Amino acid sequence: MARTALRPGVLLLVGLTLALGLLGALPWLRLGSDPVWGRIQAGGRWRVGMDPSFPPFEFLDASGQMVGLDVDLAQALGQAWGVETELVAIGFDSLVDAVEAHRVDAALSGLTFDPRRTRDVRHSIPYFDAGIRLAVAADSPIQALSEIADGCVAVEWGSGGDAVARRLLRQSETPPFQVQAFPSPEAALEALATGVCVGVLMDTVSLRLAQAEGAPIRLLDPPLESEPYVVVLPLEARTLQAEVDRLLERFGQDGTLARLEARWFGAFVDGLSGD
Amino acid sequence: MHRALGKGPFRRGPSVEEKARDESPDPVGVDVVRSPQWSRRYRALGGLALASLFLAGLLWLYRPEDALGPGRTVRTVNPKMGVHTRLTDEVEPWKIRRTMAMVREMGAPWIVEYFPWAYYEPSPGRYLWDHPDLVIQAAVREGLTVIARLGMVPEWARPQGTSELYLDPERYEEFGRFAAAFARRYRGQVNYVILWNEPNLSLEWGWRPVDPGEYTAMLRVVYPMLKEANPEVQVLAGALAPTLAPPGSEWGMNDLDYLQGMYDAGAAPYFDLLAVHVYGWRFGPDEPPDPQVVNFRRVELLREVMERNGDRDKEVAITEAGWNDHPRWTRAVRPGERIRYTLRAYEIARTEWPWVRSLSMWVFRFPWDQKSYQDFYTFVDTDFEPKPIYLEVQRYARGEDIDGAWPEQP
Numbered sequence: 001m002a003r004t005a006l007r008p009g010v011l012l013l014v015g016l017t018l019a020l021g022l023l024g025a026l027p028w029l030r031l032g033s034d035p036v037w038g039r040i041q042a043g044g045r046w047r048v049g050m051d052p053s054f055p056p057f058e059f060l061d062a063s064g065q066m067v068g069l070d071v072d073l074a075q076a077l078g079q080a081w082g083v084e085t086e087l088v089a090i091g092f093d094s095l096v097d098a099v100e101a102h103r104v105d106a107a108l109s110g111l112t113f114d115p116r117r118t119r120d121v122r123h124s125i126p127y128f129d130a131g132i133r134l135a136v137a138a139d140s141p142i143q144a145l146s147e148i149a150d151g152c153v154a155v156e157w158g159s160g161g162d163a164v165a166r167r168l169l170r171q172s173e174t175p176p177f178q179v180q181a182f183p184s185p186e187a188a189l190e191a192l193a194t195g196v197c198v199g200v201l202m203d204t205v206s207l208r209l210a211q212a213e214g215a216p217i218r219l220l221d222p223p224l225e226s227e228p229y230v231v232v233l234p235l236e237a238r239t240l241q242a243e244v245d246r247l248l249e250r251f252g253q254d255g256t257l258a259r260l261e262a263r264w265f266g267a268f269v270d271g272l273s274g275d
Numbered sequence: 276m277h278r279a280l281g282k283g284p285f286r287r288g289p290s291v292e293e294k295a296r297d298e299s300p301d302p303v304g305v306d307v308v309r310s311p312q313w314s315r316r317y318r319a320l321g322g323l324a325l326a327s328l329f330l331a332g333l334l335w336l337y338r339p340e341d342a343l344g345p346g347r348t349v350r351t352v353n354p355k356m357g358v359h360t361r362l363t364d365e366v367e368p369w370k371i372r373r374t375m376a377m378v379r380e381m382g383a384p385w386i387v388e389y390f391p392w393a394y395y396e397p398s399p400g401r402y403l404w405d406h407p408d409l410v411i412q413a414a415v416r417e418g419l420t421v422i423a424r425l426g427m428v429p430e431w432a433r434p435q436g437t438s439e440l441y442l443d444p445e446r447y448e449e450f451g452r453f454a455a456a457f458a459r460r461y462r463g464q465v466n467y468v469i470l471w472n473e474p475n476l477s478l479e480w481g482w483r484p485v486d487p488g489e490y491t492a493m494l495r496v497v498y499p500m501l502k503e504a505n506p507e508v509q510v511l512a513g514a515l516a517p518t519l520a521p522p523g524s525e526w527g528m529n530d531l532d533y534l535q536g537m538y539d540a541g542a543a544p545y546f547d548l549l550a551v552h553v554y555g556w557r558f559g560p561d562e563p564p565d566p567q568v569v570n571f572r573r574v575e576l577l578r579e580v581m582e583r584n585g586d587r588d589k590e591v592a593i594t595e596a597g598w599n600d601h602p603r604w605t606r607a608v609r610p611g612e613r614i615r616y617t618l619r620a621y622e623i624a625r626t627e628w629p630w631v632r633s634l635s636m637w638v639f640r641f642p643w644d645q646k647s648y649q650d651f652y653t654f655v656d657t658d659f660e661p662k663p664i665y666l667e668v669q670r671y672a673r674g675e676d677i678d679g680a681w682p683e684q685p
Contacts (some may be wrong), residue, residue, distance in 0.1 A: 005325070039419055053603060053605070054603050092603055092604070092647075092648075093647045093648060096646070110648065112604075113642070114646045116643055116646070117646070124512065156609070156611065157610065157663070158600065158610030158611045158612035158614045158615065158662075158663040158664055158667070159608070159610045159611075159612060159663075162610070162663045163660070163662055166663060166666060167660065181611075183609075183611045184609060184611070203602075205602075235482075263618070
């Protein structure tokens with residue numbers, strides 16, 4: 001009697017357990033399926049959003065075509081996957097929303113990591129650090145900020161470089177250097193070129209652009225304040241993110257990123273190569 | 276075992292055993308004999324002590340978040356200087372206090388802060404004042420004058436499917452009741468209240484066509500309720516957005532036309548000051564006013580509208596203003612220009628505009644990075660690191676010789 005009464009109960013219990021287990025495993029079963037990656041593969045193209053108003057990362061050339069470092073990078077990624085790259089012009093402040101709304105497969109436009117949006121979108125590993133750096137004359141022996149004793153550091157008044165300089169001065173008991181503010185980045189770089197100051201604190205984009213225009217300056221590593229640029233991807237695009245990360249890592253190792261940077265900024269002259 | 280406690284007729288005599296213990300010369304024995312009564316007392320005392328300790332612990336745990344310390348005053352050469360804080364979503368009390376302390380240290384005696392009706396009256400008549408208490412106490416303690424901006428409709432007070440900025444005419448009284456409760460609670464602490472924000476933009480008017488007549492109808496209902504609750508309160512109307520929207524635009528109405536519309540609808544008796552937003556975009560603060568241009572001196576055109584309508588005795592409070600130094604935004608200026616323009620704007624308000632009560636720049640700090648051009652309106656980072664503009668404004672407010680320190684113009 002007990003056996004016959006137990007059997008349906010046990011069966012029910014086992015069935016329920018299996019059903020619950022299956023339900024619980026669903027997210028894991030879906031792990032491998034990335035609808036965005038699937039769509040890219042099936043359609044043979046990936047759509048990348050960017051705001052073409054930020055040279056040399058993305059801007060319009062004379063013929064109205066989007067060009068720049070980010071454009072090249074998007075195309076290099078697409079090429080590696082064997083798909084076409086479609087560029088979509090979107091305003092800077094709407095880029096992340098466009099990714100979240102699936103209007104594009106990625107936003108690649110000098111965007112920075114946003115910890116508040118990690119529930120909405122994914123971020124790739126960094127591909128460029130636009131942070132604040134110290135730059136010195138190409139023939140200067142200075143290798144670090146601490147070596148600037150008597151000279152001054154030029155900054156653009158009110159800029160991120162100015163903010164970093166003021167912070168460093170505030171934090172040290174004896175001022176490690178003098179700061180001189182100038183009304184524009186050009187004027188600050190001019191102060192370095194003419195020897196008024198022995199260093200300049202500025203964002204990496206401005207410094208690299210100055211290098212591209214022939215300024216004989218040398219950038220010192222590491223940035224004093226980091227601002228890494230990343231690719232923003234849809235939340236469910238696990239495979240796409242893994243692919244982007246894998247390729248960015250490879251591009252870093254095989255020199256692709258350095259080549260792209262050199263194309264749009266000129267060769268990077270850092271503290272070590274200046275030795 | 277129990278010894279009789281009473282003295283009445285029911286007291287029984289000691290037992291032999293008890294007698295023996297009572298007669299024992301051993302003092303321990305005496306204690307033993309008295310122990311039941313004393314132990315009760317000890318237990319009671321011990322319990323009381325424990326309860327007191329527990330209570331003290333609770334009081335310590337739930338002590339009013341850090342004592343605010345003695346009241347302070349703002350040291351400044353320009354009493355019209357202000358800044359719009361953004362503490363609506365700032366939950367950490369120390370950050371609220373730090374914000375107010377840094378505003379004072381910068382030298383700005385005025386703040387504008389947003390107090391959303393939807394946050395503080397989640398159901399009809401049930402008010403949650405904890406957060407505004409924190410904000411206002413911190414501001415007052417730092418010697419700051421608060422201009423409270425009231426708006427945002429709770430879900431229960433608006434038709435289903437409408438935006439939180441949709442204030443139905445049938446709800447003007449409910450809004451008035453909230454505003455009155457606010458004014459009553461903070462009487463003596465908050466004497467300036469802005470009713471609504473940028474009602475000349477469709478977005479801010481619940482995605483409806485904007486209507487200065489309707490806005491005036493709201494003022495007509497809420498103004499007397501506020502005055503009854505706190506006769507000292509100064510009611511600010513408008514907080515108009517600078518816009519060149521053409522007639523009939525679905526997005527909004529030109530602020531000059533909207534203000535005239537308010538006067539035409541009879542708004543004059545229902546506000547004490549006009550609140551105005553003036554952004555400079557890429558124009559310097561000395562750029563002359565022009566009805567076809569959004570620039571800092573556009574407020575002079577609004578002032579002309581006031582004067583034309585016989586309202587010259589009323590003052591203006593600029594409750595949002597400023598320049599942005601985002602490196603990519605098309606309406607931004609260079610960081611140095613932003614500093615120069617901001618300081619000049621404060622000077623203009625002080626020296627050229629006697630009819631301006633205060634000039635509050637947008638925005639002191641956000642609780643978190645917006646990751647947009649908005650981050651480049653701030654004076655301090657989210658981690659309270661002062662930006663150069665903060666330090667330069669501070670120097671100006673202290674009367675330091677800014678002119679000599681400014682870099683030469685290129």
